[in-house]
Every structure is written in C-alpha cells, then in structure tokens.
Amino acid sequence: MGSATPRSASVLLLVLLLQVERPRGAELTFELPDNAKQCFHEDVEQGVKFSLDYQVITGGHYDVDCYVEDPLGNTIYRETKKQYDSFTHRAEVKGVYQFCFSNEFSTFSHKTVYFDFQVGDEPPILPDMGSRVTALTQMESACVTIHEALKTVIDSQTHYRLREAQDRARAEDLHSRVSSWSVGETVALFVVSFSQVLLLKSFFTEKRPVGRAVHS
C-alpha cells in the first residue's frame, strides 16, 4: 500500500513530463472523392524522423497524387499518379508538417487511400522504462527481440491485406461487369439482327405511289 503511492506518483510525473514529446503514429484509411484533395497535419519536433507510407486500395486506376510540405511551405516530397510509396524525412524545422492526397485529375472515380504516418520511435510501454540506468537482462532482451520481430510480422500482414483488398476489389468489379456486358451484348445482337432483316426487306419493297397519274 505504501509502496504503490510513490510508484504511481513517479509514473504520473514521468507521463506529465513526456506529454511534451510523446512519439505518435497514425494509420488511417479514408475515402477521397473525385476532384477532391484532403490534407492532414501533424506537429513534429526538430530532428525527429517521420515516415509516410501510403497505398491506394480501390478506385479508378488505383493512383493518387501526394505531396508533403514543411512548416515553411517548401514541398519536400511530391509524386503524381502513384499507386503506393514510402517516404521518410528528418524534420529540420520544428512545426506543423502537412501531407495531402489529391484526386483532382480524376473526374468520376473516387478512391480509397490508406496511409501510415509514424513520427519518432515507438515509446516504451511503461514510461519509466525509457530512463533505466542498468542494462537489460537476458529475458528482457529476448522480449524486446520478439516484440520487434512480431511488429515486422504485423506490418507484413497489413501489407498483404492491402494488396489482397485491391485484388479482390478488381475481381468483384470484373464479376459484376461480366453480367452487365453479356446482357448488353445479347440485346445488341437482337437489335442488330432485326434491323438488318428490316433494312434488307425495305430495299426490295416497292414504294407505294404517292398519287396515280390521272389519264386524261
């Protein structure tokens, strides 16, 4: 009972201190309508490395424009009509960085875009783990190694899930298109064959005289 209070207090103090520079990450999938642009902003400290991975999941030709701007307004990354890409950058200026996805080149296909924006390194699960003075024991090192390996597995699973979503979207698109095209082609076939017969018959039909010549 008595030992819990100073422990909670020290954890609270460290959490409050860490509020200033808490590393963050955001992984979102959003819909981007046609002719639209959507921007996201994040506050980054100086010297911190951030990375942006994005991928287009559904829509049109599965491509999107993307650009990243630093707080001074300089474009530090710009790509057009990309399906997926990964961009890392060390922030030279402290401030609000913005990254935007644009579908303005497309007139009728809205897109679904996935992005993963990671700032800094992953924080330790307990705030006071970051300030230890002794080396890690073998058990703790093993845990850290396993944790890093599992993170790689989860990232790889996410990557394959996104590729599979894209392929499945195309397959379902093809599935619905096959039916509508077949019906359309059958209708066209009937229309063409009937009109061919009617046209041919009209060539050989004598035109009725408009008025008989009156014999005097």
Place this chain on the structure above:
Amino acid sequence: MAGVAAGRRRAMGLRALLLFALCAAGARGLYFHIGETEKRCFIEEIPDETMVIGNYRTQMWDKQKEVFLPSTPGLGMHVEVKDPEGKVVLSRQYGSEGRFTFTSHTPGDHQICLHSNSTRMTLFAGGRLRVHLDIQAGEHANNYPEIAAKDKLTELQLRARQLLDQVEQIQKEQDYQRYREERFRLTSESTNQRVLWWSIAQTVILILTGIWQMRHLKSFFEAKKLV
C-alpha cells in the same frame, strides 16, 4: 489506521490523475479540417472480436481573431460506425472532445463517419473545424500502464502480456485472411462460371438468330418471286 486509509485514498487519487493524464495525452497528434456540414469517413479493416478506440478533439475557427479557439463548449460531433454489412454499430453524439469504442463482431471493413451538427455554427459564417483524430485498433488500443497498474504486473510480466496480445492479433488477422481468401476464390469461381455459360449462351443465340434471319429472308424472297 487513519494513515493507511489516507494512504489508500492518495494512491487512488494519484491513479485517477494518472489515467486522466494518459487519456488527455492521447487526443493530440494528427489533425485535419472539415467544413460545417461536411462528413468525413474513415475505414478500418479489422478481423473478428477486435476492439477499436477512437479519440478526437475539435477546435472551431474564430473569424474575428483568425485563429482556432482552444476549446468550444457546445460544439458537438456525431459519430456513426457501420459494420461490413451496413448495419449501424454505434451512432452517438459526443461533445467537442470525445472518445468512442466499439468491438467488431464480423470481420471486414468498418466505416467510421464523423460530422458536426452544431447549430451554433450558423453564427460563424464559413465555419471550419479542426479535428484531431486518433484511431487505434487491436493490440494498439491496449493501455499498458493501466493494465500494469490494475493487475499489478512487474515489468517482465507486462512485456510478456504485450507479446501475448501481439500474437493474438496476428492469429486473428490470419483467420481473417483465410476468410478473405475464401471470398476471393468464390468470386473468381463465380466469374469463371458466368463467363463460360454466357459464352455458350451467346454462341447459341448467334446461331439461332442467323438461322432465323436466313429462313425469314428466304421466305420473303420466295414471296417476291425473286428466288
């Protein structure tokens, strides 16, 4: 006796303050702008029985001062969550700062939509909202300091718990992958069937139409005494 009770109350108070500080810290980070009546939707593709926690904070644009106000009471955001079949899982109105949670019962694309329906906005013409959003799913939604405090785990036990949660998430994702692959395979096989049957049907229709055309024209020409 009184000292023990006071110590226990202090520990609880500190723990409450700790949890509050951790919750408040989570609502910062990535932000974007939306218009007054605009609706912004996000998609979370998650496996079965996965918890998703979303934190958001909204700020309103003040036209006179040309700055975003730190907090605006009376500003409300409506959060709507739909499951992959389109059924509404969560549909609630929260304040200007809120936290929503839901657990998925079917695997697939869950759609999280946010829009503001505050009527106060009409006073500030051309109002824009800045929305800070943070959505965490599965293992990332776990709050480890809180778990350590609640179950009284040592550091090593907490690391082991984190690894167990990660492995559980990987297993759920693999089950979801099996389900997705089955759907993909069914769609492909159905397309294959459709293409096959439609090709046969269209060839038969083509042949029958050709035969009908020839017979009709033959009888027409015979009637015209050209053949």
